Amino acid sequence: MTLLAARDATGGYRGAFSVREISLEADAGRCLAVIGPNGAGKSTLLRVLAGILPISAGTVLLAGRPLERWRRREVARQVTLVPQSVSFAFPLPVQEVVAQGRAPHLGPWRPPTARDHAAVQRAMAAVGLEEKAHVSVFHLSGGERQRVILARALAAEPRILLLDEPAAALDLLHQETLAWAVRQRLKEGVGVVVVAHDLNLALALADEVLVLQQGRVVARGEPGAVISPELLREVFKVEAEFIPRPDGSCVILPPLR
């Protein structure tokens, strides 16, 4: 079932960073990975899909209805974007930040209920943050902060999760935790769109890959078929090594000179 779909959508920041004529579907229980070189418009695309950046042509449909006809809070109840980083102006405790994920469900006045508290606890457990619940975000490492932001998004219990470079600051253990948490959500029927520089993460998680270059889709399909030495040469301008694994998949090693 398609939850979120772009139809020839053009949009983004006015000027340099826009995406053009994008068509894609985010389906329930499926993961779409968006890859491409720096400046290709991957993060912009996620913001257009989340309704944060304006669309100038085409349309983005949420549950079949154009995004601009939904109220901002209604969109946020269903679609959650996890940005690469969040800057905190004040030393909020971790639990308070994660609890912000419930805001779209609470509106301006409704106090949180037991269900909201449970969602917050579950989200913190999913990324291994229970012991840091009362620690100030000012005292966390970059990777821990990234997990806090991910937990905040999980607490929102969205139908569609848009992840922008979620593993960028994570160590190996927490990359595994992240992959596990995303797979759990996929099993629950959540649709996931993930922007990933780590092509191995894309290969491991994605059911489908979309390749962006200069704001346009240049390739789309099954990860194993799309991510090839030719594509990396053409789009990323690198000669990467593909190392086969016993299960038939492969690991990509970037060239290090």
Added chain:
Amino acid sequence: MTRAADALLLVALSATILLALLAGGPALTAADAARVLRGEGTEEAAVVVFHLRLPRLLLALAVGAALAMAGAALQSLLANPLADPFLLGISGGGAASATMAFAFLPMASLGLVPAAAIAGSAVATALVWWMASGPLGPSPTRMILAGVAVNAAASAVILVVLAATPSPRLPGALAVTMGSFAGATPGAVLWLLPYLVPPVAVLFHYGRDLGLLATGEESAATLGVDVGVVRRRVFLAAAALSGGAVAFAGIIGFVGLITPHLCRLVWGHSLRRLLPRAALAGALLCAAGDHLARVLLAPTEIPVGVITAALGVPFFVALLRRSA
């Protein structure tokens, strides 16, 4: 801990209110004032308490609450701990306009000074908004920079006007720049209400959204905040609170900056928890500051801004060091 702090705040505020009414100055002994409060005093004593001390006290409480709430909201709205009505040029714009009115309006029209201050604050607010506006709306950083620029321009205007002010008018004009509750009348407090009640309702309504905005505009938008609408309404509400405060009491620095931070250190950062406490703490700081301003060097009055800074800064430093 927060319950105890709540109780302490209420006790301190009640004590200050009582002190300000009983021991307001040399015109009346505390015993006479106490008789008035019990409904037994002379008519002259009742005039001093209800027409001089009470309006002044109410104005100090209202202005302190307004500045502290405006500061708390602006800090969260712009995700910047330094934001306050003064830094953003709103107080400066009001004060520049009010000093001009004091210096140059005919004597009979001095009642228009508050209106001039509010107009000045509105112009400064519009200028900051216009200067900060980019293709995606005003960004918090640009708003702070625009505020600093407007504030600098307002300071320059104030200095020029003070230099050109005829000497009989100078004390009034100076009082605007240094802050004073001496001009309080029962009418002033009533006039302040429209600048107080609707903005406070706006700030409470958007309390949860403001908490999200303190983590950045994009972050707030992903959680359902209609950033453009909230930014516009909250900024206007904070500007109305600050403009009203300047109109009736001049510039009182530090209250809008330090009070919210003091309260954040004790009660945390949730705006719903913070706003009422900041309001009470700001009211306490201004009322206590005004009382000390009158009695410390009586019959000379010290500018109340000096006292609020002298009271607020050591508290702030102590709490900041303890929480570091």
